[in-house]
Amino acid sequence: MPIIPDDVAPNDSTMWCDRAVKTEPGSSELLVIAAIKPWACASCTAQFGRGNLLTMDDAGPLCLDCADLGHLEYLPRGDAALTRRAKRGSRLSAVVVQWSRARQRYERQGILAEVQAIAQAERECLVDSEVRERRRERDARRRVVEDERFVAEFADAIRSRFPAAHTSGQSVLLGTPAPVAVDGSGVPAPVAC
């Protein structure tokens, strides 16, 4: 994430930014700003509303077409894997930020990337989610088999340890009440095996 110095953060009179937003030294990330007030492109003079994307140039704000970024598509943040893949697959990408008045800083909103890179990233993420789903189903089936095996082994262990319970026709397996006797009070009392 580029570091944007506090001294270029917008104030009430400039609202979005009236000076070039610098990225972190050495950072190759292009920065695009989602405006928080109407603005005009310094090159083509077209008018834009709040939320429209601009880049800062020495001459002032530029619309994406004038900045040669018009072919890029906006991908909102929220899916880190999708964002990472789209960015990796795009020959040109930019980070979209917007000034937060509440937090007094620019916050990342998403990226701009090539349309086909986003589409490819979406396909890859879809395949991944299908693979994950199939793995979940396999794990669930395996757990059922393991549970059944555990119950069977537990039952065998009970039978071998308490053969009387088995041969007397009483079952002490899971879900079956243990054999009880009723004493004089009518209250069932456990029977020692």
Ligand SMILES: [Zn+2]
């Ligand atoms: Zn323009």
